[in-house]
Amino acid sequence: MKEEIEEKYLRVGTTLYKIVKRPLMSGDFIEERRVWNYDTLRQDHSKDFISQIEKFDGFCSVPGHVNYQRSIGKFLNQYDPVNYLPQSGECPVILNFLTHIFGEQIELGLDYLQLLYLKPLTRLPILLLVSKERNTGKTTFLNFLKAIFAGNMTFNTNEDFRSQFNSDWANKLIVAVDEVLLDRREDSERIKNLSTAISYKAEAKGKDRSEVEFFAKFILCSNNENNPIIIDQGETRYWVRKVNSLEKENNRILDLLKSEMPQFLYYLQHRELSTKSESRMWFRHELLVTDALRKIILYNRSKVEIEILNIVSEIMQIKELDKFRFCIGNIINMLALRQLKTEGGQIRKILQNKWELQPEAPTYYTAYYIAFDDEILEKKKTSRIYTISKELLDRLMLEC
Secondary structure, eight states: OOOOOSOEEEEETTEEEEEEEEEOTTSOEEEEEEEOOHHHHHHHSOGGGGGGSEEESEEEOOOOSTTOOSEETTEEEOSOOOSOOOOSSOOHHHHHHHHHHHGGGHHHHHHHHHHHHHOTTSOOOEEEEEOSSSSOSHHHHHHHHHHHHGGGEEEOOHHHHHSSOOTTTTTOSEEEESSOOBOSHHHHHHHHHHHHOSEEEEOOTTSOOEEEEOOOEEEEEESOSSOSBOOOTTOOSEEEEEOOOOSSOOTTHHHHHHHTHHHHHHHHHHOOOSOOOOSTTSSOHHHHOOHHHHHHHHHTSOHHHHHHHHHHHHHHHHHTOSEEEEOHHHHHHHHHHTTOOOOHHHHHHIIIIISOOOOOSSEEEEEEEEOTTSOEEEEEEEEOOEEEEHHHHHHHHHTO
16 A cells, blocks of 8 residues: 655656755745655655655656646656646736836737747747836846746856856756846857757766757846947847836835736737747847847947948938948048047958958049048049948948
């Protein structure tokens, strides 16, 4: 006859675990697996209890919320179920709060959350919420997501991204950073690469690295509106939103949001997406371009590049040109008039590496100059030239 007990144990591979409920400051409990000892188990229970323990060959990580599977074959799913069951009803507090976070892009925001809930394997853009103001609700938004996805979401520090040990977040759905400041080039490159990776080398202290399937989405918050992370011109993996202060401070807002969670999940299940998959990050990039994104890109551009754009734009507007032809010498001279000294190599890198322009063979053309009094002069000359179209200029200016 089986022994009836409240405590739960299971064996994965050759390791014994006890299922415990760790209390939280909020009064809630979180279920965890703790490595246990066979001798202790024998002391606490009868000798034949070990044969009753549920056994698995290993762990797997298969995300799912609506049709959650605790185990797949003989493997135990490390992915946790959500804590709420969908229930028909209204959720005005949640929808009002999300409208505050996503503003005029509320439909895109709801699509983002709906894809997280219904299609967790879908690649999504890196969501970055910025504001130097206080009481904006950024942290509340992260805690709201944590309430939904529980153990499938983790909070990282800036140092966690730089650490070689990553096993604690390599199999999560959401990796969040509340006060992000990843202003080194290697930080930016790492998070960009991870946002589109399908596998990743997980590593824990004292253990060998192992390759795991990677499906995490990154959500970052920062008080730094200018340079929380390096975002280069032409980058399509970020969705940056500036969040304003809440009109009224409400210390109970998170409790109110949690009270509507079943109704909100039901809403996500039955809502029709406003977008379709149009890129590797689902959303077409043009839909996600915001002034907050342009501000960060502009901050990461050099003064030389910004001034070249201003010069070219000014000449093309005044002369009503569809194409502007110029040589590096023209640009150096006009920058010097604006008290900005530079070298041909720096300008060449901007034109070829960032704007993807290539020099033409020596050509006889009309060169335009901005003089001391801002008058635009013309001169015929022969030189190796670059040509920029109005369409390219508009795109480059828009990315500012």
